[in-house]
Amino acid sequence: MxxxxxxxxxxxxxxxxxxxxxxxxxxxxxxxxxxxxxxxxHHVAYGGDEVWTVKAGTQRQMDVYTVRKLCEIADTFAEGxxxxxxxxxxxxxxxxxxxxxxxxxxxxxxxxPVGGTGNSVSMISHTQGWLHCDxxxxxxxxxxxxxxxxxxxxxxxxxxxNRVKITTSCCQINCGGQxxxxxxxxxxxxxxxxxxxxxxxxERPAVVxxxxxxxxxxxxxxxxxxxxxxxxxxxCCGACYPPCPPMQINDPVNSKLAIWVGGKHSSTRSKxxxxxxxxxxxxxxxxxWPEATEIVLKxxxxxxxxxxxxxxxxxxxxxxxxxxxxxxxxxxxxxYHIDSWRGSRVQLNASAQVHF
Amino acid sequence: MSKQLPETPxxxxxxxxxxxxxxxxxxxxxxxxxxxxxxxxxxxxGQLERSYETRKGxxxxxxxxxxxxxxxxxxRFSELSEEFPESAEFHTFRVMxxxxxxxxxEILNKLCDIWEKYGSGLIALxxxxxxxxxxxxTTENVQPCFDxxxxxxxxxGGAGAGVRTSMACVGAARCEQSCYDEAKAQRLIINSFLDxxxxxxxxxxxxxxxSGCANDCVNATHRSDFAVLGTxxxxxxxxxxxxxxxxxKNGRKQMIDxxxxxxxxxxxxxxxxxxxxxxxxxxxxxxxCINVMTKALxxxxxxxxxxxxxxxxxxxxxxxxxxxxxPFMKLETDDDYEQLNDLAHRVMDFFVDNALEHERTGEMIExxxxxxxxxxxxxxxxxxMVAHPRTxxxxxxxxxxxxxAKWEARKGAPAKAKxxx
Ligand code: HEM
Ligand code: HEM
Ligand code: SF4
Ligand code: SF4
Ligand code: SF4
Ligand code: SF4
Numbered sequence: 001m002x003x004x005x006x007x008x009x010x011x012x013x014x015x016x017x018x019x020x021x022x023x024x025x026x027x028x029x030x031x032x033x034x035x036x037x038x039x040x041x042h043h044v045a046y047g048g049d050e051v052w053t054v055k056a057g058t059q060r061q062m063d064v065y066t067v068r069k070l071c072e073i074a075d076t077f078a079e080g081x082x083x084x085x086x087x088x089x090x091x092x093x094x095x096x097x098x099x100x101x102x103x104x105x106x107x108x109x110x111x112x113p114v115g116g117t118g119n120s121v122s123m124i125s126h127t128q129g130w131l132h133c134d135x136x137x138x139x140x141x142x143x144x145x146x147x148x149x150x151x152x153x154x155x156x157x158x159x160x161x162n163r164v165k166i167t168t169s170c171c172q173i174n175c176g177g178q179x180x181x182x183x184x185x186x187x188x189x190x191x192x193x194x195x196x197x198x199x200x201x202x203e204r205p206a207v208v209x210x211x212x213x214x215x216x217x218x219x220x221x222x223x224x225x226x227x228x229x230x231x232x233x234x235x236c237c238g239a240c241y242p243p244c245p246p247m248q249i250n251d252p253v254n255s256k257l258a259i260w261v262g263g264k265h266s267s268t269r270s271k272x273x274x275x276x277x278x279x280x281x282x283x284x285x286x287x288x289w290p291e292a293t294e295i296v297l298k299x300x301x302x303x304x305x306x307x308x309x310x311x312x313x314x315x316x317x318x319x320x321x322x323x324x325x326x327x328x329x330x331x332x333x334x335x336y337h338i339d340s341w342r343g344s345r346v347q348l349n350a351s352a353q354v355h356f
Numbered sequence: 357m358s359k360q361l362p363e364t365p366x367x368x369x370x371x372x373x374x375x376x377x378x379x380x381x382x383x384x385x386x387x388x389x390x391x392x393x394x395x396x397x398x399x400x401x402g403q404l405e406r407s408y409e410t411r412k413g414x415x416x417x418x419x420x421x422x423x424x425x426x427x428x429x430x431x432r433f434s435e436l437s438e439e440f441p442e443s444a445e446f447h448t449f450r451v452m453x454x455x456x457x458x459x460x461x462e463i464l465n466k467l468c469d470i471w472e473k474y475g476s477g478l479i480a481l482x483x484x485x486x487x488x489x490x491x492x493x494t495t496e497n498v499q500p501c502f503d504x505x506x507x508x509x510x511x512x513g514g515a516g517a518g519v520r521t522s523m524a525c526v527g528a529a530r531c532e533q534s535c536y537d538e539a540k541a542q543r544l545i546i547n548s549f550l551d552x553x554x555x556x557x558x559x560x561x562x563x564x565x566x567s568g569c570a571n572d573c574v575n576a577t578h579r580s581d582f583a584v585l586g587t588x589x590x591x592x593x594x595x596x597x598x599x600x601x602x603x604x605k606n607g608r609k610q611m612i613d614x615x616x617x618x619x620x621x622x623x624x625x626x627x628x629x630x631x632x633x634x635x636x637x638x639x640x641x642x643x644x645c646i647n648v649m650t651k652a653l654x655x656x657x658x659x660x661x662x663x664x665x666x667x668x669x670x671x672x673x674x675x676x677x678x679x680x681x682x683p684f685m686k687l688e689t690d691d692d693y694e695q696l697n698d699l700a701h702r703v704m705d706f707f708v709d710n711a712l713e714h715e716r717t718g719e720m721i722e723x724x725x726x727x728x729x730x731x732x733x734x735x736x737x738x739x740x741m742v743a744h745p746r747t748x749x750x751x752x753x754x755x756x757x758x759x760x761a762k763w764e765a766r767k768g769a770p771a772k773a774k775x776x777x
Contacts, residue, residue, distance in 0.1 A: 004424075007506055007512075007554075008507075011511055012522070015458045015539050017454070020458070024529075027537075028534065030534070051530065058481070061479075062378075063382065064477040080462075085573075086523060088481060111376055112376060113374065130414075137413075141378045142367075173669070175484050176484075237670075268571055268642050269619075272677055287408055288369055310614055
């Protein structure tokens with residue numbers, strides 16, 4: 001028997017080993033940039049070096065053939081280097097303007113849409129879903145594929161008032177971020193408990209502690225230690241499900257989609273904001289989620305047609321007011337739009353300022 | 357007889373349309389008859405189709421790892437292993453990418469070679485925490501696959517109650533807005549927390565993110581416990597000739613509507629000669645005007661970072677934004693970078709000692725109050741840490757005079773130091 005190999009704890013790899021030489025040479029010395037066309041950035045360094053970046057969308061969940069295809073394109077048309085953005089777009093850098101068009105053609109003919117720059121709708125940042133997570137109520141890649149098909153034009157053009165960043169989350173509590181538009185799972189029924197399994201697989205105190213509203217308590221069921229849920233208190237968040245899979249929260253019919261708008265991470269102009277609920281009860285309808293797609297498009301077009309240049313979704317709504325938002329998008333306003341969680345009173349309109 | 361490609365009428369509907377289709381990719385892998393992963397991927401397609409039919413997930417966790425590490429592999433066992441045996445084990449590697457996610461084709465092809473040998477051929481570039489996610493490996497292949505990845509120069513990222521994989525924006529490599537060396541800060545800090553990443557034993561997860569300016573392209577403010585955002589302290593750089601050129605080209609109306617009036621603090625004014633007047637004391641370094649006038653305006657020269665602590669997603673108390681803990685820290689010399697790293701370690705130590713189990717930094721600060729947190733990490737108060745002072749009179753202020761004395765002492769200190777020069 002040989003000794004097991006010990007890991008080399010090398011940490012975050014050094015990017016300079018792989019970076020395009022022009023980026024390396026001009027590291028920290030860029031002067032300005034412009035965008036010759038959607039999908040293309042042109043950066044100029046203090047020393048006069050110029051680099052053109054062509055950005056393209058990918059499916060994020062890539063097979064090795066796709067990755068190798070991108071490599072082949074990089075070798076033939078883009079000097080052998082590439083980088084990825086947080087939103088799974090791929091960027092190729094070239095050292096002269098005349099290399100841009102052939103690169104675009106190579107990408108487009110291989111099915112990679114060129115775009116995602118400036119005031120466009122970039123790729124949706126998304127999560128794992130049925131493909132790989134252990135707690136999802138919906139898929140992620142499929143929702144994103146359906147939506148990006150529908151918003152293809154908005155990815156390949158820069159026709160939005162400002163950037164539109166969309167996110168999805170396939171459970172109610174976790175991985176998706178704030179978005180100008182966010183499409184998230186929203187459960188509507190308390191977990192259904194498989195009492196036979198609870199005693200075998202769950203650490204009961206940990207599950208009890210997990211609940212944000214203290215709705216779970218230990219109980220004896222059929223003579224076995226289990227848990228029970230106060231269904232009046234339960235807010236159907238699903239937080240108990242990851243530590244205790246027998247508390248099944250996912251429901252093919254009652255786990256719905258909800259749409260939120262006006263989230264923003266940047267501190268640009270306005271401070272970062274959380275997205276706000278605008279629509280819920282939307283069926284979780286694979287394989288193409290048409291109901292959710294329709295609402296997203298409606299919101300997107302209302303924004304596109306009405307916002308001023310550089311207003312992000314949330315800033316636009318801040319200006320026109322929520323009544324006008326619901327009017328323009330023809331979405332109903334219900335009691336569920338009014339927050340009742342702690343600290344929520346600050347979300348009420350404490351002024352005589354109303355919109356007509 | 358090789359296994360048949362399963363019928364997938366629902367997934368097939370995701371092959372149409374102009375956006376690249378992950379389903380087509382899955383099928384390519386499943387029909388690579390000469391590759392070891394073809395049966396696994398056929399089986400996976402079958403299970404995924406089942407999820408589409410029933411709207412249910414079928415993965416459960418477990419324990420799988422590599423020698424020496426307690427994190428980095430996400431175990432996945434199928435609940436439908438009898439029906440879909442070849443993908444019964446389908447574990448994920450979380451692998452840290454180079455800062456800024458730069459690659460050359462050689463390294464990516466080598467990564468693919470290893471993954472084709474041991475895994476499913478399915479790669480996510482990248483996960484939302486920034487990992488290269490290699491999805492679909494049998495328990496048996498995890499160790500040899502890791503060994504080869506590791507020899508190639510890659511290391512596993514975080515999972516569980518540990519330091520997680522981090523992200524840095526493209527920043528200095530190709531963005532003129534960048535106010536510090538994001539990759540340097542990221543590698544310095546993360547690589548000094550590898551023990552906390554690879555052998556997780558914190559109260560809960562801890563995330564670092566690095567954005568070169570307030571545009572925050574890696575969403576650090578909300579999505580990290582420790583957000584490092586580039587900024588500057590002196591006046592922004594204005595090229596008045598370029599300002600005039602912008603106005604000449606785009607007109608005064610656009611200049612006023614899209615730049616002047618969009619400044620959140622009314623720090624901008626257009627002069628009669630079409631030059632720009634900047635009130636740098638009011639400017640909050642939001643980046644808007646600089647984003648719009650990329651040639652005319654630029655961050656100042658005295659650059660550094662603002663550090664925010666406590667951002668997180670919903671579980672358990674609801675989403676929290678990070679809030680300012682250090683309004684400005686200069687980042688130029690190696691020593692400055694060490695100071696930042698030192699701060700990160702003080703925050704981590706405090707978190708380890710004071711957070712409850714399963715509590716994130718933001719929740720901890722909410723529970724104990726910002727003041728206690730600042731005392732714990734040895735950082736002085738600053739009005740930049742609040743949106744506004746308190747509005748509620750329910751507070752005991754009997755220590756007022758001592759607090760005032762502290763403030764005076766601190767305020768006096770730099771002035772005295774200057775006078776002594
Ligand atoms: C030349 C480089 C870049 C420039 C000049 C730039 C500029 C901007 C600007 C102006 C915004 C909008 C801020 C706002 O008005 O709200 C923004 C937001 C954003 N950018 Fe970039 N960006 C650059 C590169 C990138 C890269 C490489 C990525 C991804 C890897 C990225 C990801 C994002 C994201 C996710 C946001 C949205 C943050 C939010 O949700 O508010 N950006 N960027
Ligand atoms: C039940 C098991 C969970 C699974 C399988 C899971 C899976 C994932 C995956 C695959 C990612 C992307 C990872 C990467 O890019 O490296 C991710 C990111 C994330 N997860 Fe989870 N997650 C789980 C639980 C949680 C929990 C309990 C929370 C919050 C309390 C959470 C919050 C997040 C957040 C905020 C991100 C994205 C963070 C960022 O943008 O940096 N996840 N998760
Ligand atoms: S959002 Fe929830 S269900 Fe989706 S991958 Fe993250 S933890 Fe899993
Ligand atoms: S679903 Fe949420 S609120 Fe309901 S019992 Fe579980 S943790 Fe508590
Ligand atoms: S965060 Fe700022 S410095 Fe970094 S890439 Fe975005 S715009 Fe550039
Ligand atoms: S950076 Fe922002 S705050 Fe400063 S002057 Fe420009 S728009 Fe105003």
